Amino acid sequence: MKYIVPMCAVLLLSACATQPDTSGIAVEQNKGNFNDQLRVDNPDLGEKLAITDVKTRQTNQLTDVVVTLSSQYKKSQYLQYQFKWFDKDGFLIKGNHSPWQPLTLFGFANTQLPGLAPSSDAVTFSLAVRKVSTESQEFKD
Numbered sequence: 001m002k003y004i005v006p007m008c009a010v011l012l013l014s015a016c017a018t019q020p021d022t023s024g025i026a027v028e029q030n031k032g033n034f035n036d037q038l039r040v041d042n043p044d045l046g047e048k049l050a051i052t053d054v055k056t057r058q059t060n061q062l063t064d065v066v067v068t069l070s071s072q073y074k075k076s077q078y079l080q081y082q083f084k085w086f087d088k089d090g091f092l093i094k095g096n097h098s099p100w101q102p103l104t105l106f107g108f109a110n111t112q113l114p115g116l117a118p119s120s121d122a123v124t125f126s127l128a129v130r131k132v133s134t135e136s137q138e139f140k141d
Helices: 043-048
Strands: 002-004 008-011 025-028 037-039 049-059 062-071 077-086 101-105 110-116 124-131
Touching: 025 049, 043 049, 062 077, 062 101, 062 124, 101 110, 110 124
Parallel strands: 008 037
Antiparallel strands: 002 049, 008 025, 025 124, 049 062, 062 110, 077 101, 077 124
């Protein structure tokens, strides 16, 4: 398995589950390379999560990826994640992105988020992670 580091991490704002199209943290692969670029739109979430590793390999002509997400926070975080796949020209492969998947990340824990390209046309990917909040969940210190 090939270890690919450095990576591109982009932080985007997600206020709550009532805004289903917003993102929190994102990793994007561009033409097989990762660039160190960090964008913080939500400092609170940016302090609580870190993308610490990205691994890729080819499996039966499909791109297989594992992204390691680490909690930098003492309490559990209720999140969702989604992979999107792009062709060699950088266009989104329509209808082939995964649905938002639920994820509970416990305090100071690490987890690996696996993704498998839907077809051999998918050569790059984007992974978005967003915070889900409800009135019954607390995200305050």
